[in-house]
Amino acid sequence: MAEEEVKSVKPGVVQLPYRWSIGEAGLKFFQGMKNKKIMGTKCSKCGMVLVPGRKFCAKCFVDILDWVEVSDEGTLEAWTLVTYPFIEQPAEPPYIIARIKLDGADSSFYHYIGGIDLSDLDKVKKQIKIGAKVRAVWKDKTVGEMMDIKYFELV
């Protein structure tokens, strides 16, 4: 029996409506955001502060009960300029997404870097350096979501 080569399949769209529960830890984290506070949890075994706060330490496999507020300022660990549009993007390109180590946290936090003219990439590269200090720019009216912080700005 001869095998037929499959060169393509008919393209289609799969839609899967869903709701994702933020859980107990997510609720506490987003309540903090609503009050312009970034909340993390501190592991009683290793002492790591994880942000956003979570129910257990993935390193020690122990439940975490202690909540701590961390700074809304931190250090830029990595960044990238997104110029390509794709489905379900939270913002219109171009924008900068960054990994930030907030002061008082041991894990990284992901958010936008803003307040920068993105029209000239060479200029952007000169402005933004790994290790730069950044701080959150909060919306005036917060509702308890990640975008209560508009973006992080270079200090």
Ligand SMILES: [Zn+2]
């Ligand atoms: Zn731990």
